[in-house]
Amino acid sequence: xxxxxxxxxxxxxxxxxxxxxxxxxxxxxxxxxxxxxxxxxxxxxxxxxxxxxxxxxxxxxxxxxxxxxxxxxxxxxxxxxxxxxxxxxxxxxxxxxxxxxxxxxxxxxxxxxxxxxxxxxxxxxxxxxxxxxxxxxxxxxxxxxxxxxxxxxxxxxxxxxxxxxxxxxxxxxxxxxxxxxxxxxxxxxxxxxxxxxxxxxxxxxxxxxxxxxxxxxxxxxxxxxxxxxxxxxxxxxxxxxxxxxxxxxxxxxxxxxxxxxxxxxxxxxxxxxxxxxxxxxxxxxx
Amino acid sequence: xxxxxxxxxxxxxxxxxxxxxxxxxxxxxxxxxxxxxxxxxxxxxxxxxxxxxxxxxxxxxxxxxxxxxxxxxxxxxxxxxxxxxxxxxxxxxxxxxxxxxxxxxxxxxxxxxxxxxxxxxxxxxxxxxxxxxxxxxxxxxxxxxxxxxxxxxxxxxxxxxxxxxxxxxxxxxxxxxxxxxxxxxxxxxxxxxxxxxxxxxxxxxxxxxxxxxxxxxxxxxxxxxxxxxxxxxxxxxxxxxxxxxxxxxxxxxxxxxxxxxxxxxxxxxxxxxx
Numbered sequence: 001x002x003x004x005x006x007x008x009x010x011x012x013x014x015x016x017x018x019x020x021x022x023x024x025x026x027x028x029x030x031x032x033x034x035x036x037x038x039x040x041x042x043x044x045x046x047x048x049x050x051x052x053x054x055x056x057x058x059x060x061x062x063x064x065x066x067x068x069x070x071x072x073x074x075x076x077x078x079x080x081x082x083x084x085x086x087x088x089x090x091x092x093x094x095x096x097x098x099x100x101x102x103x104x105x106x107x108x109x110x111x112x113x114x115x116x117x118x119x120x121x122x123x124x125x126x127x128x129x130x131x132x133x134x135x136x137x138x139x140x141x142x143x144x145x146x147x148x149x150x151x152x153x154x155x156x157x158x159x160x161x162x163x164x165x166x167x168x169x170x171x172x173x174x175x176x177x178x179x180x181x182x183x184x185x186x187x188x189x190x191x192x193x194x195x196x197x198x199x200x201x202x203x204x205x206x207x208x209x210x211x212x213x214x215x216x217x218x219x220x221x222x223x224x225x226x227x228x229x230x231x232x233x234x235x236x237x238x239x240x241x242x243x244x245x246x247x248x249x250x251x252x253x254x255x256x257x258x259x260x261x262x263x264x265x266x267x268x269x270x271x272x273x274x275x276x277x278x279x280x281x282x283x284x285x286x
Numbered sequence: 287x288x289x290x291x292x293x294x295x296x297x298x299x300x301x302x303x304x305x306x307x308x309x310x311x312x313x314x315x316x317x318x319x320x321x322x323x324x325x326x327x328x329x330x331x332x333x334x335x336x337x338x339x340x341x342x343x344x345x346x347x348x349x350x351x352x353x354x355x356x357x358x359x360x361x362x363x364x365x366x367x368x369x370x371x372x373x374x375x376x377x378x379x380x381x382x383x384x385x386x387x388x389x390x391x392x393x394x395x396x397x398x399x400x401x402x403x404x405x406x407x408x409x410x411x412x413x414x415x416x417x418x419x420x421x422x423x424x425x426x427x428x429x430x431x432x433x434x435x436x437x438x439x440x441x442x443x444x445x446x447x448x449x450x451x452x453x454x455x456x457x458x459x460x461x462x463x464x465x466x467x468x469x470x471x472x473x474x475x476x477x478x479x480x481x482x483x484x485x486x487x488x489x490x491x492x493x494x495x496x497x498x499x500x501x502x503x504x505x506x507x508x509x510x511x512x513x514x515x516x517x518x519x520x521x522x523x524x525x526x527x528x529x530x531x532x533x534x535x536x537x538x539x540x541x542x543x544x545x546x547x548x549x550x551x552x553x554x555x556x557x558x559x560x
Contacts, residue, residue, distance in 0.1 A: 016505070060465070157399060159396050159397070159398055162384070166378065167373070167376050169376070172365060174396060174397050175364075176396065220382065221385065222383060226383045
């Protein structure tokens with residue numbers, strides 16, 4: 001094991017909280033991601049990362065917790081996408097694009113202010129690319145609480161949400177309100193994006209949202225199996241990413257470690273590629 | 287145009303009472319008034335664009351009415367009543383990760399919130415409905431991987447799973463070949479008896495439905511005529527409904543309805559009755 005886990009990994013004070021928070025966040029992202037893929041909302045998920053970035057930049061300007069900034073901005077941005085009330089895919093796409101553009105512009109402005117103020121050095125880096133190693137210990141309980149609330153909400157609405165995702169018409173006929181379901185889900189999505197922005201950065205959080213879910217959906221036939229598979233894949237990619245990032249310091253000649261975010265996304269890409277190859281091979285065999 | 291009273295001894299389930307529907311400033315249905323009894327099989331017949339789907343959606347509470355009211359099972363029509371619905375067009379992506387049995391189960395508990403697991407009662411009901419629609423073999427397949435005809439049958443199972451008292455089907459026979467049409471009608475007739483559910487089925491061809499229909503609601507020009515086939519499919523009734531001359535011809539034991547002004551070369555057979 002020594003060659004796999006470099007010395008000091010388990011005793012390092014930063015690693016423990018990172019593994020815990022990383023696992024929790026990965027589980028939420030993966031479970032939410034399955035619904036994102038089923039609803040065809042990957043683009044909205046990505047737009048919310050840009051919105052979250054603006055929130056994170058704003059929070060670091062005023063010295064607030066970045067998680068709260070990510071969360072608040074995500075809920076406002078997601079709410080405006082849903083409030084545009086686009087029933088048709090194309091309209092929803094345009095509404096999402098408009099919100100994304102506005103958020104990216106706001107992010108650029110806020111990060112300009114952040115980078116020109118000396119008190120917030122380094123926060124641009126952490127908003128964009130995040131690092132679970134730099135997350136302060138005090139954020140861990142809040143992060144776990146937000147994650148738990150998000151999962152419980154998602155799990156509680158799963159049936160009406162699935163029905164209105166499959167057919168808004170059938171859901172409405174049964175008395176479910178698809179618009180309300182859409183709004184609830186976008187808040188859940190915003191919370192999940194905020195959590196993963198904290199761990200691997202806003203820019204890369206789409207990978208953690210959609211990657212494990214799409215890998216699991218290629219392998220599993222049912223929704224329960226896909227959700228369990230996505231959670232396993234998501235947690236594995238964050239934990240292996242943290243390990244690889246830690247180890248890379250010892251592996252490289254110059255003793256420069258590879259950022260956690262890049263390692264996590266790397267593992268996610270390997271999972272998606274493996275699932276794709278496996279499902280093609282299985283289909284090829286009939 | 288109103289409708290004959292209910293068959294004797296039957297209890298009223300649906301009352302569509304003087305309903306008017308306006309879409310984009312155009313009145314598409316007016317003075318629509320008919321009743322459906324418990325367990326009845328009623329055909330909703332009319333050409334494409336005659337307002338059949340709008341009327342079904344009004345009964346479901348999905349389409350606001352500009353006049354009149356719809357009463358289903360004693361309650362003024364609103365969503366979530368004891369009504370199963372099979373829309374004309376629901377397409378699932380082929381890779382939607384939902385199995386047939388799970389989709390049918392959503393017919394029972396798809397409105398339910400909370401953390402509780404799906405109960406055994408729900409799963410037993412799903413098995414029962416799948417068996418009665420001869421879908422047992424498909425239970426574990428993904429819904430998107432099924433053929434159009436199979437998907438439609440699964441939608442029927444979904445609609446029946448919650449034990450509705452009324453089943454609405456929007457053009458379930460369109461795009462089916464003739465053997466499939468007869469098979470689907472036979473299945474529906476059997477299921478409505480075993481489940482004790484009333485059926486209101488829209489179609490643009492009346493012919494294949496005649497053997498099983500208790501009554502027909504005929505839609506044209508935004509109005510309806512209602513009664514048994516023999517009462518409604520007559521030149522004077524349909525002419526009054528269409529507002530111009532309509533012929534009903536007997537050809538080799540089948541009844542052909544010919545709509546159009548006399549001498550109009552574009553006139554074509556609209557509805558065929560065996």
